[in-house]
Amino acid sequence: MKPIDTTPAGQNEFLSFDFELQHPPEKVWRALTNPVLLAEWLLPVIDYELVKGKTFTLKAPPMPGWDGLVHAKFLEIEKQSKLAYSWQVGELETVVTFELAATPVGTKVKLVQTGFKEHQKQNWGGARYGWRMMGEKLFTVLSTMREES
Amino acid sequence: MQDAAEVENKVFWALADPSRRAIFESLTRGEAAVKDLTERFDISQPAVSQHLATLRDAGLVDNRKEGRCVYYRINPKGLAPLVDWMSHYRAFWADRIDRLERLLENMDQ
Numbered sequence: 001m002k003p004i005d006t007t008p009a010g011q012n013e014f015l016s017f018d019f020e021l022q023h024p025p026e027k028v029w030r031a032l033t034n035p036v037l038l039a040e041w042l043l044p045v046i047d048y049e050l051v052k053g054k055t056f057t058l059k060a061p062p063m064p065g066w067d068g069l070v071h072a073k074f075l076e077i078e079k080q081s082k083l084a085y086s087w088q089v090g091e092l093e094t095v096v097t098f099e100l101a102a103t104p105v106g107t108k109v110k111l112v113q114t115g116f117k118e119h120q121k122q123n124w125g126g127a128r129y130g131w132r133m134m135g136e137k138l139f140t141v142l143s144t145m146r147e148e149s
Numbered sequence: 150m151q152d153a154a155e156v157e158n159k160v161f162w163a164l165a166d167p168s169r170r171a172i173f174e175s176l177t178r179g180e181a182a183v184k185d186l187t188e189r190f191d192i193s194q195p196a197v198s199q200h201l202a203t204l205r206d207a208g209l210v211d212n213r214k215e216g217r218c219v220y221y222r223i224n225p226k227g228l229a230p231l232v233d234w235m236s237h238y239r240a241f242w243a244d245r246i247d248r249l250e251r252l253l254e255n256m257d258q
Binding site: 005007012015017019021023028030037040042092116 | 153154234235238239242243245246247248249250251252253256
């Protein structure tokens with residue numbers, strides 16, 4: 001099922017997605033918390049130990065201006081129902097939360113990423129980080145354009 | 150009026166294609182007519198026009214007509230989603246949720 005972007009229009013603090021998966025919560029939880037499976041769909045993880053307060057690293061492909069590392073720390077762990085961790089890239093510090101609820105056919109998931117507001121103004125950083133399809137050339141283009149505008 | 154997510158998707162999608170990205174980058178050197186772009190790339194004129202239409206629909210380029218020629222130029226405002234954290238992550242999570250669903254299909258119970 002297509003994720004529904006439930007971010008309220010006009011606010012600039014958080015992103016929110018709701019989606020339903022045709023799989024039971026225990027299986028979804030496994031995909032959300034198993035390092036091997038995380039590498040399959042999210043990003044490869046380093047020093048990942050599912051314990052509240054522990055830090056770990058997500059490793060995206062490095063690119064100009066970014067070493068590719070996302071620094072994270074477990075904030076909330078409720079087996080098969082809630083998982084929250086900090087998500088820090090450069091100066092952007094956000095929190096990513098997954099909430100799972102069993103349904104008759106599978107699992108309803110709510111994904112929220114909060115903490116954008118203070119950093120929206122430093123938006124130039126956004127172009128540098130993490131968008132894997134963008135090559136170095138485009139970043140050069142963007143930096144040129146920024147000087148002109 | 151298109152909503153923000155839709156505009157962002159169009160921008161990211163438009164630039165995901167290497168040919169379109171090359172055309173877009175080429176336009177950063179300055180305004181160009183369709184025939185100039187056709188000469189620069191090893192792509193047919195209809196294909197170049199199609200790429201330009203997609204870039205224009207995403208708000209990345211503007212055009213103007215002069216005589217029988219249509220000239221294209223960059224619209225710097227169209228790049229806003231690329232330098233915006235929220236739109237970056239909106240696209241990131243949409244892609245990752247899609248990957249999660251595919252992974253679950255292939256996982257054992």
